[in-house]
Amino acid sequence: MNKTELLEKYSSNLSGSKNHNHYMSYARDFLGYAKELDKGNITKYVEHLRRKRMSPGTVNFAYRVVRRLFIVNGLEWPFNRGEAPLISQRDEYKAILAPNIIETMISKAKNGGLATDEGAFLALSTTYGLRREEMVNLQPGDLSLRNNTIYVATLKHGRQRYHLIPPEIKPYLKDHNFETRYSLTIMSQMFWRVVNKSSLEFLKQSRLGWHSIRHSLDRQLAKAGMNPFAIKAFLRWKGGSGELAMPERYYGGITIGFEGAHTEAIEAIEDEEVFEKYHPFLGLWK
Numbered sequence: 001m002n003k004t005e006l007l008e009k010y011s012s013n014l015s016g017s018k019n020h021n022h023y024m025s026y027a028r029d030f031l032g033y034a035k036e037l038d039k040g041n042i043t044k045y046v047e048h049l050r051r052k053r054m055s056p057g058t059v060n061f062a063y064r065v066v067r068r069l070f071i072v073n074g075l076e077w078p079f080n081r082g083e084a085p086l087i088s089q090r091d092e093y094k095a096i097l098a099p100n101i102i103e104t105m106i107s108k109a110k111n112g113g114l115a116t117d118e119g120a121f122l123a124l125s126t127t128y129g130l131r132r133e134e135m136v137n138l139q140p141g142d143l144s145l146r147n148n149t150i151y152v153a154t155l156k157h158g159r160q161r162y163h164l165i166p167p168e169i170k171p172y173l174k175d176h177n178f179e180t181r182y183s184l185t186i187m188s189q190m191f192w193r194v195v196n197k198s199s200l201e202f203l204k205q206s207r208l209g210w211h212s213i214r215h216s217l218d219r220q221l222a223k224a225g226m227n228p229f230a231i232k233a234f235l236r237w238k239g240g241s242g243e244l245a246m247p248e249r250y251y252g253g254i255t256i257g258f259e260g261a262h263t264e265a266i267e268a269i270e271d272e273e274v275f276e277k278y279h280p281f282l283g284l285w286k
Contacts, residue, residue: 003031006073013072019153022133025183026065039078042066053207058184060084095208096215099280101200102126106284108198109172118194120176121187121210123169126281128152129214129235132187140178145170154236161236164271168285220280234274 001009010027014020033048034041045066049059063084070077106126109119124130124138134152142151148165150173165173182190191210195203214235221231275282 001073006069007031010069010072013068019133019137021181022137022184023065023068026062027069030062030066030069037070037075042078055209055211095206095212096219097208097212099216099220101203102213102216102281103284104200105194105198106281108194110285113197114194116172116175117180117182118190118197119172121190122194123172123285124150125210125213126217126285127166127169127279128163129217130210131214132184132191132210134236135210136182136184136187138178143173143178145174152236161233164275166271166275166282168282172285217281221274221278224278224280226274226278230274234271 007024007027011020011024014023030042030045033045042063046059046063049062054062067077067079069075105122108114109122114122121130121135124135128150130152131154134154137153138150142153143165144150145165148170149162150165151160151162153160188209191208192204195201195208218231218235221234222228226234
C-alpha cells in the first residue's frame with residue numbers, strides 16, 4: 001500500500017469529522033517526512049517536531065494522529081503502552097504575554113500596520129482566546145456578521161459554543177476572507193509576523209504563540225473577579241474532574257423559582273457581561 005492509499009483510507013475513517021483537515025495535515029506531514037513506516041522514523045519525526053519548537057501537547061497530538069494512521073491501515077504499531085512522548089513538569093509552565101505587550105499588538109492593528117488576516121486573527125485571539133487549531137478550522141459559515149455570532153469548535157474536548165461578536169472587532173472580521181485556508185505552520189508564522197510588525201523582536205528568544213495570548217486572557221479574567229466556572233465556559237475548557245467536577249456540575253443546571261424555571265448553564269454569564277465587566281483587551285480595540 002503506497003502513501004497515497006494510506007492517506008485515502010485514513011481520510012475515509014475521518015468522514016464527518018469537522019476537524020478532518022487538521023488531522024489530515026499531520027498525517028500528510030508525517031508521510032512526507034518519513035522514509036519508512038517504522039519505529040525509527042516515527043521517533044525521528046517526533047524529534048523533528050520538537051526541534052521546530054512545537055509545544056509538548058502538539059507533539060503528543062501528532063503522535064496520536066500517526067498511531068491512528070497505522071491502526072486504520074492495519075499496520076503494526078511499533079510502540080508499547082507508555083512509550084508516547086512525555087510532557088515534563090518543566091514543559092507544563094505556560095508562557096503568558098504581559099497585557100502591555102498585547103496592547104502594543106492591538107495598537108499596531110488599529111493603526112493599519114497589520115495585514116487583514118493578521119488583524120482578524122489577532123482580534124479573535126485577544127477577544128476569545130482562540131487556540132491556533134480553532135482558528136485554522138474556522139469556516140465562513142461559522143461567522144454570522146448579521147447576527148453578530150461566531151461558532152467555535154475545539155479539538156481539546158472542550159465545549160463547542162457560539163460567541164457574541166462585539167462591535168469593536170467586527171470591522172476586522174468583516175475585512176478578512178474566511179474562505180482562505182491556513183495550515184498550523186502558517187498560523188504560527190502569522191503570530192510571529194504580528195510580533196515583528198509590532199516592533200517586539202526581543203520576544204523571539206521566548207517560546208510563544210497564540211496560546212500565550214489565551215493564557216494572558218485567562219489570568220486577567222481571573223484577576224478581574226470573574227467566576228472560575230464562567231471563565232472555563234468562556235474559554236471552552238474541557239469538563240472538570242476530581243474535587244471541582246461536582247461544583248462545576250451544579251454551577252450549570254436549571255434553577256426553579258417563583259418565576260418558573262430558567263437555565264443557568266456554565267456560560268450563564270452572557271458574553272455581553274463578560275465584555276462589559278471583565279474583559280481586559282476588548283476595550284483596546286475601540
